[in-house]
Amino acid sequence: NAGVMQNPRHLVRRRGQEARLRCSPMKGHSHVYWYRQLPEEGLKFMVYLQKENIIDESGMPKERFSAEFPKEGPSILRIQQVVRGDSAAYFCASSPQRQPGNTIYFGEGSWLTVV
Amino acid sequence: DQQVKQNSPSLSVQEGRISILNCDYTNSMFDYFLWYKKYPAEGPTFLISISSIKDKNEDGRFTVFLNKSAKHLSLHIVPSQPGDSAVYFCAASAGGNTPLVFGKGTRLSVIA
Numbered sequence: 001n002a003g004v005m006q007n008p009r010h011l012v013r014r015r016g017q018e019a020r021l022r023c024s025p026m027k028g029h030s031h032v033y034w035y036r037q038l039p040e041e042g043l044k045f046m047v048y049l050q051k052e053n054i055i056d057e058s059g060m061p062k063e064r065f066s067a068e069f070p071k072e073g074p075s076i077l078r079i080q081q082v083v084r085g086d087s088a089a090y091f092c093a094s095s096p097q098r099q100p101g102n103t104i105y106f107g108e109g110s111w112l113t114v115v
Numbered sequence: 116d117q118q119v120k121q122n123s124p125s126l127s128v129q130e131g132r133i134s135i136l137n138c139d140y141t142n143s144m145f146d147y148f149l150w151y152k153k154y155p156a157e158g159p160t161f162l163i164s165i166s167s168i169k170d171k172n173e174d175g176r177f178t179v180f181l182n183k184s185a186k187h188l189s190l191h192i193v194p195s196q197p198g199d200s201a202v203y204f205c206a207a208s209a210g211g212n213t214p215l216v217f218g219k220g221t222r223l224s225v226i227a
Contacts, residue, residue: 004158031212042121042219043159043204048212056214091158095212101147101166102208104215106158 002027004107005074006092012113019079019086021110025094031055032075033104034067037089049075082114118142119207121218130227134192138205138218141186145207149215150179150190153202162203163190195225 005024013019025032034046045059049069060067064082069075079086089111093104120139128134136150146167151159165172165179165188172179178191192199202222206215 006158033214035217043206043217045214045216048214055212059214097212101149101164102210102212102215103149103161103164105161106151108158109156111156 004029004092004094004105006090006107006110008110009108010111010113012115013082014115015083016081019082019112019114021077021079021090021092021112022074023077023092023094023107024074025092026105029094029096029105031095031097031104032069033093033095034075034077035091035093035106037091037109039088043091046077079112082112084114087112087114116141117218118145119205119216119218121203121205121221123221124219125222125224127224127226128195130197130225131194134190134195134199134223134225136190136192136203136205136221136223138188138190139186140188140207142207142209142216143186144209145216146210147208148179148181148188149206149208150177151204151206151217152199153204153220159204192223195223197225197227199223200225 035043047067048056064080089109093106095104149164150162153159181188202220205218
């Protein structure tokens with residue numbers, strides 16, 4: 001029973017390039033969340049998606065960042081024209097539908113370094 | 116505006132003793148609370164949770180206490196083991212599948 005799968009684990013991009021991070025939720029989970037952890041900081045919520053829908057993107061920067069969770073395939077977090085400040089660990093998490101409390105399960109993370 | 120606060124960035128405890136990690140929250144709509152453990156270069160791992168209808172939940176060496184009137188929860192680990200050394204995050208949810216709000220974490224070091 002595979003957990004949340006994220007790839008790539010490590011990604012290096014030059015300033016101005018695009019970064020694409022992928023996340024496959026746990027089997028049977030239909031809710032996906034993306035969090036970001038900056039150095040020496042906690043986990044900051046970015047976006048919450050269900051299949052083909054963005055439910056809450058209140059934590060997502062207004063420019064350059066986008067996320068999708070298509071009907072088929074993994075969820076993708078896309079960062080266009082990366083800057084040094086985008087360097088962080090990006091964690092994806094998933095949860096099943098309709099539970100009384102929201103326990104989410106994280107992947108191993110994708111570490112983005114912008115040089 | 117931090118809704119979930121972990122005021123101690125670090126904690127050092129001797130092996131075999133009790134570790135107490137604290138967490139405060141401000142949002143009265145939170146009704147579900149969780150603790151996650153994180154090792155370097157890995158994703159956070161779910162540890163234990165508690166619903167607002169309870170004031171205590173126990174799982175082996177880990178116990179979480181919730182004081183709703185004080186908007187405070189704590190994680191007790193007893194006895195502490197060197198393998199417990201990690202960063203512990205407190206998180207809270209306002210129900211359903213609403214996104215979890217995390218604290219900044221407390222780094223626990225258990226010294227042998």
